[in-house]
Amino acid sequence: MGILVFVSINNFGFSIVAFKITSNKNNTNTGAINKSARDLLSPIICLIILFDIVKVLIYYSPSSVL
Numbered sequence: 001m002g003i004l005v006f007v008s009i010n011n012f013g014f015s016i017v018a019f020k021i022t023s024n025k026n027n028t029n030t031g032a033i034n035k036s037a038r039d040l041l042s043p044i045i046c047l048i049i050l051f052d053i054v055k056v057l058i059y060y061s062p063s064s065v066l
Helices: 004-006 010-028 031-060
Strands: none
Touching: none
């Protein structure tokens, strides 16, 4: 649900949500692999969200913040 909230902040959230939905649909038969893949993907997605938020802040901030 945090990623869905992130969609309203940045457009990159749409690609992350679509990637997670497709990966979950492809791995419905293997529950253990799906759980491990989600455990591996969650920190990566958090890093992507943090980088995107930083990029948005840098883009909308005045140039004196550099």
